[in-house]
Amino acid sequence: MNRTLVILRYPIFASALVGLVTGIWAGLIRIGWWFPFSEHIPLEAHGPLMVSGFLGIVIGLERAVGLNQKWNYLAPALTGIGVLGVIVGLPLPLPRLLITLGSLVFVLISLRIVQIRKAMFTVTMALGALALYVGNMLWMLGHPLFNAVYWWGAFLIFTIAGERLELARIVQVSKVGRILFIMMVTLLAMGLIIISFGPETGVFLTGVGMAGTGLWLLRYDIARKTVRTGGLPRFTATNLLIGYIWLSVSGTLAIWYGAVDSGPQFDAILHSLFLGFVFSMIFGHAPMIFPSLLQVPMLFHWSFYFHVVLLHIALLVRVGGDLSGWFIGRSLGGLMNAAVLALFFLNTGIAIIRGKRSAKVAYQKV
Numbered sequence: 001m002n003r004t005l006v007i008l009r010y011p012i013f014a015s016a017l018v019g020l021v022t023g024i025w026a027g028l029i030r031i032g033w034w035f036p037f038s039e040h041i042p043l044e045a046h047g048p049l050m051v052s053g054f055l056g057i058v059i060g061l062e063r064a065v066g067l068n069q070k071w072n073y074l075a076p077a078l079t080g081i082g083v084l085g086v087i088v089g090l091p092l093p094l095p096r097l098l099i100t101l102g103s104l105v106f107v108l109i110s111l112r113i114v115q116i117r118k119a120m121f122t123v124t125m126a127l128g129a130l131a132l133y134v135g136n137m138l139w140m141l142g143h144p145l146f147n148a149v150y151w152w153g154a155f156l157i158f159t160i161a162g163e164r165l166e167l168a169r170i171v172q173v174s175k176v177g178r179i180l181f182i183m184m185v186t187l188l189a190m191g192l193i194i195i196s197f198g199p200e201t202g203v204f205l206t207g208v209g210m211a212g213t214g215l216w217l218l219r220y221d222i223a224r225k226t227v228r229t230g231g232l233p234r235f236t237a238t239n240l241l242i243g244y245i246w247l248s249v250s251g252t253l254a255i256w257y258g259a260v261d262s263g264p265q266f267d268a269i270l271h272s273l274f275l276g277f278v279f280s281m282i283f284g285h286a287p288m289i290f291p292s293l294l295q296v297p298m299l300f301h302w303s304f305y306f307h308v309v310l311l312h313i314a315l316l317v318r319v320g321g322d323l324s325g326w327f328i329g330r331s332l333g334g335l336m337n338a339a340v341l342a343l344f345f346l347n348t349g350i351a352i353i354r355g356k357r358s359a360k361v362a363y364q365k366v
Helices: 003-030 043-067 070-088 093-116 120-140 145-171 175-195 199-220 231-257 263-294 304-324 327-365
Strands: none
Touching: 003 043, 003 070, 003 263, 003 327, 043 070, 043 093, 043 120, 043 145, 043 263, 070 093, 093 120, 120 145, 120 175, 145 175, 145 199, 145 263, 175 199, 199 231, 231 263, 231 304, 263 304, 263 327, 304 327
């Protein structure tokens, strides 16, 4: 393995963490909390930093590690430099351009994967990369975030659905199941395209696609079987199944409230998706992804369920506050969500320390 590429992972991953922390900070300020140096945080970059600045880098880095070719690292590296540019206050056109170029390279990587292996799941993940690029293009060109944010959401939905579809082959999805999957992906893609010139129709179709994809995953994902096992497989499956419910909730809220582009209903739609669905996926896969990316051992522990339970309690408080007009609940839920993410990284750090100790003991015994 190329040592330079291994070393390169660490600054790239660090830029993702910086993007995450700054994005959370900006989000807390937006819902009414104040912290020292808050005046230096770019509030309008909350969404871009959370999606492109954290998730885009981590997923891009995961792809680069999997393919193990130097040019693949250009995607997360460009995005990471762009994220740091946003944070230090460079004129926004330059960081936006760098982040968009990073997502363009990510599209090329995804097309290369499709070329290597033509399958429904690789095409679906390539659609996710394309959705990230389109969302970043809209952001770079100054379109309202409302136009970009559903594309960013689709990036994560397509990526996760594609990865789970690959594993779903184990449970042998029927022909009807495959047709239903294609229908949901098509509805979601059509909705995204229509949103820019027909918001109500576009959001409706997007919502149907989101809710339908969540229900499809609940029905066909292998997590339905692995949740009956124990240890890490059960933990991962539990997160996945809860996340699919949140995806369906987000899609249902989009259908119900339509093309709202701000306010508490919009907040409920977005955070059901990005926190309820996406972070459930992150929590469930972190014990496998982090060791692979950072080349460190990690020992799963039952205490991981703490940050999972607290995530969904906090999100219920936030979404409940959004939909009921209880704005204190909304702000409190947002603060609790930030605390949960801090607990997640604390638990992850402890698991890495335990993993290193366990590996050291095993080595000494040998």
